[in-house]
Amino acid sequence: MKLTGGQMVCESLLREGADVVFGVPGGAILPFYDYLTQYPKIHHVLVRHEQGGAHAADGYARVTGKVGVCLATSGPGALNLTTGLANAFMDSCPIVAITGQVSRFAIGKVAFQETDVTGATLPVTKHNYLVMRAADIPRVLKEAFYIARTGRPGPVLVDIPKDVFTETADYEYPETVNLPGYHPQTVGDPAQIQKAAKLINGAKRPVILAGRGVLIAGAMEELRLLAEKAQVPVVPTLLGLSCFPGSHYLNVGMMGMHGSAYANIAVDECDVLIGVGCRFDDRITGRVSDFARHAQIIHVDIEPANIRQNIRTEVPIVGDAKSVLRSLIPLVEPAKRSEWLQHIDDLRRAHPLVVRDFGEAPSTQHVIQQLFQETHGNAIVVTGVGQHQMRAGQHYIFDRPMTMVTSGGLGTMGYEIPAAMGAQLGRPDALVWSVAGDGGFQMTVQELATIRDEKLPVKFAIMNNGFLGMVRQWQELFYEKRYSQVKVTGPDFVKLAEAYGMLGLRATRKEEVAKVIRQANAHRGPVLVDFQVAAEENVYPMIPSGQSVKELMEDTLPGLEPTRR
Amino acid sequence: MRRIILALVEDKPGVLNRIASMFRRRGFNIYSLAVGHSEVPDMSRMVIVVDNAPPNAVDQVTKQLDKVIEVVRVEDITELPIVTRETAMIKVRASPATRGQIIEVLDLFKGVEVADVSPNSIIIEMTGTTDVVESLLALLKDYGIIEIMRTGQLAMVRDSQLPD
Ligand SMILES: Cc1ncc(C[n+]2csc(CCOP(=O)(O)OP(=O)(O)O)c2C)c(N)n1
Ligand SMILES: [Mg+2]
Numbered sequence: 107m108k109l110t111g112g113q114m115v116c117e118s119l120l121r122e123g124a125d126v127v128f129g130v131p132g133g134a135i136l137p138f139y140d141y142l143t144q145y146p147k148i149h150h151v152l153v154r155h156e157q158g159g160a161h162a163a164d165g166y167a168r169v170t171g172k173v174g175v176c177l178a179t180s181g182p183g184a185l186n187l188t189t190g191l192a193n194a195f196m197d198s199c200p201i202v203a204i205t206g207q208v209s210r211f212a213i214g215k216v217a218f219q220e221t222d223v224t225g226a227t228l229p230v231t232k233h234n235y236l237v238m239r240a241a242d243i244p245r246v247l248k249e250a251f252y253i254a255r256t257g258r259p260g261p262v263l264v265d266i267p268k269d270v271f272t273e274t275a276d277y278e279y280p281e282t283v284n285l286p287g288y289h290p291q292t293v294g295d296p297a298q299i300q301k302a303a304k305l306i307n308g309a310k311r312p313v314i315l316a317g318r319g320v321l322i323a324g325a326m327e328e329l330r331l332l333a334e335k336a337q338v339p340v341v342p343t344l345l346g347l348s349c350f351p352g353s354h355y356l357n358v359g360m361m362g363m364h365g366s367a368y369a370n371i372a373v374d375e376c377d378v379l380i381g382v383g384c385r386f387d388d389r390i391t392g393r394v395s396d397f398a399r400h401a402q403i404i405h406v407d408i409e410p411a412n413i414r415q416n417i418r419t420e421v422p423i424v425g426d427a428k429s430v431l432r433s434l435i436p437l438v439e440p441a442k443r444s445e446w447l448q449h450i451d452d453l454r455r456a457h458p459l460v461v462r463d464f465g466e467a468p469s470t471q472h473v474i475q476q477l478f479q480e481t482h483g484n485a486i487v488v489t490g491v492g493q494h495q496m497r498a499g500q501h502y503i504f505d506r507p508m509t510m511v512t513s514g515g516l517g518t519m520g521y522e523i524p525a526a527m528g529a530q531l532g533r534p535d536a537l538v539w540s541v542a543g544d545g546g547f548q549m550t551v552q553e554l555a556t557i558r559d560e561k562l563p564v565k566f567a568i569m570n571n572g573f574l575g576m577v578r579q580w581q582e583l584f585y586e587k588r589y590s591q592v593k594v595t596g597p598d599f600v601k602l603a604e605a606y607g608m609l610g611l612r613a614t615r616k617e618e619v620a621k622v623i624r625q626a627n628a629h630r631g632p633v634l635v636d637f638q639v640a641a642e643e644n645v646y647p648m649i650p651s652g653q654s655v656k657e658l659m660e661d662t663l664p665g666l667e668p669t670r671r
Numbered sequence: 672m673r674r675i676i677l678a679l680v681e682d683k684p685g686v687l688n689r690i691a692s693m694f695r696r697r698g699f700n701i702y703s704l705a706v707g708h709s710e711v712p713d714m715s716r717m718v719i720v721v722d723n724a725p726p727n728a729v730d731q732v733t734k735q736l737d738k739v740i741e742v743v744r745v746e747d748i749t750e751l752p753i754v755t756r757e758t759a760m761i762k763v764r765a766s767p768a769t770r771g772q773i774i775e776v777l778d779l780f781k782g783v784e785v786a787d788v789s790p791n792s793i794i795i796e797m798t799g800t801t802d803v804v805e806s807l808l809a810l811l812k813d814y815g816i817i818e819i820m821r822t823g824q825l826a827m828v829r830d831s832q833l834p835d
Contacts, residue, residue: 225688228689228692229692236684286714287739287740287743288740409738410734411731411738
């Protein structure tokens with residue numbers, strides 16, 4: 107079949123099941139947008155900024171497990187994607203980005219809107235292509251989707267010159283890929299798995315540290331079976347939240363810089379640490395030499411370069427979490443470990459997550475707890491970056507897989523709006539709540555128009571503290587409260603909501619919180635709630651950057667009530 | 672300390688850039704780089720020599736190089752029994768008066784050839800290990816070196832596990 111390059115892209119997208127794509131047209135990608143009109147099955151979402159398109163594709167990918175697709179024109183369009191690509195790269199999100207490039211004859215001549223996009227995105231993509239012949243498009247797209255979703259998933263960018271979109275060639279979509287340098291190892295080495303089983307069977311105080319790799323591999327059931335059989339407590343990372351039921355008795359809750367004290371202490375005291383689908387980044391480990399000091403470490407990850415990147419490891423296992431855990435479970439002996447579990451319960455009681463009272467104003471903690479109550483834990487929670495994000499990780503209990511959507515590795519403010527849009531498009535029937543910062547919200551606010559146009563019933567909970575809160579907290583704690591550029595103002599968020607055709611609500615007092623959440627839940631369209639929370643709430647527990655559990659700071663002021671966990 | 676990394680890579684545009692980036696982002700210097708076609712069609716073999724990089728960091732870079740889609744195989748061969756060679760072209764100031772002395776110096780070395788003789792200079796071509804090339808350069812220094820061009824180290828693992 108003879109097709110133009112642009113038609114080939116559309117055909118290939120349909121072949122890959124990409125029925126929703128996010129983009130903004132422009133000069134170099136014009137021919138593609140012209141061919142797009144022949145493909146009504148492809149739902150194109152016109153975003154208001156390409157960064158929003160990339161984050162939307164990322165959010166879509168996180169809740170569906172499918173590859174998200176975004177599109178941009180050359181130069182500024184493609185460069186606007188880069189933050190979103192980097193975000194997806196850090197958090198192993200499968201994305202295919204298609205960008206228009208100036209025509210072949212103009213490349214390298216400093217043409218209008220010409221940027222070396224494969225060069226610029228090299229460090230933030232898993233792989234990228236510059237396609238110089240239409241005949242290569244089917245193979246390249248086949249490879250792009252394959253690379254994006256296999257191994258450690260990640261973003262792949264395909265840059266296509268304008269005249270390649272209009273060039274005609276034979277179209278046949280390949281069934282297989284031929285990539286001699288790319289063979290992700292999914293099956294773990296049996297000898298290593300044996301060793302791991304032996305360590306676990308001999309352990310007195312084991313802990314499983316579960317990361318996003320568990321969700322990516324779909325290994326939630328295997329993780330539960332392993333934990334229950336061997337009675338091993340599970341500590342999720344921020345990105346691992348929702349990979350293990352939050353209300354399960356073996357779930358100790360999130361660890362790391364703002365994880366619970368008891369989870370951090372449990373990891374500190376454990377004798378065998380089983381890291382599954384996580385990469386031990388510095389927000390988890392703190393000072394590496396003090397991390398899990400007494401533990402022998404087993405590390406299961408599909409990416410060999412993640413192993414021993416940051417921490418010493420006694421038993422490295424390269425493989426897919428599902429496949430490795432499946433092989434491991436039969437080798438692990440049933441155990442009770444009642445003493446260890448009892449000890450962790452004691453830790454929970456001794457170091458509860460405390461909810462501070464700020465008088466009339468609600469705290470962010472309070473809002474998140476109410477959100478959990480009022481949604482019965484059934485929402486998909488999307489977050490921005492900062493204090494509200496950590497509170498969402500601490501206080502929302504995630505019982506269903508792939509319901510926490512947050513920017514972990516890159517910590518990208520502004521993620522909360524477009525990612526929520528992508529998540530809602532991926533899961534049209536789900537209740538999507540975006541827990542947003544008043545700072546971050548203003549970084550991608552233009553996507554509210556997209557959300558309205560797409561009639562997406564996303565609910566936004568702005569934790570309006572009038573500050574770039576997390577930075578303010580660091581300035582308070584580590585720079586003697588010399589506040590420098592952290593006071594942030596915003597619009598009247600309720601009026602803003604109305605201007606975008608959404609329902610705008612506000613809560614300024616604790617008693618109003620549950621009521622407005624209920625009101626928002628009952629509304630069929632998009633809702634924005636301005637929660638005017640206490641201005642100077644600090645997120646505890648906290649292990650300051652580069653320190654260890656020994657330096658963990660807890661909220662220990664009087665008059666505190668323990669949480670209801 | 673220098674580390675020698677051997678890689679088999681697909682012969683495609685941009686591959687060298689991807690590989691070089693892995694060193695650049697960490698501020699490691701590539702001491703020498705040699706690339707050419709290998710015995711496998713459409714595959715190039717590459718020897719990258721890095722200096723002043725901690726060994727565990729090189730280990731990490733090697734793993735990261737393996738992540739590059741077009742890198743088929745990559746290995747740090749520094750500790751293996753290997754044969755290494757490089758070729759250098761050296762343009763030295765040589766008047767009719769000093770030419771004879773220079774030739775005498777060259778006679779002390781194996782693998783040396785005079786590639787060109789001009790009225791005031793000669794071009795010497797030498798193939799050997801990096802150490803031997805360095806010692807020839809040291810001896811030629813006093814005559815006045817005008818230009819040096821080196822291929823970078825080539826390296827191959829020997830099958831006979833004999834010491835070099
Ligand atoms: C794009 C971007 N710029 C800057 C930062 C640094 N930063 C981290 S948290 C934070 C404050 C976020 O403020 P807000 O969105 O209001 O959330 P809060 O911490 O107040 O809950 C900033 C500026 C960042 N993470 N991302
Ligand atoms: Mg704020």
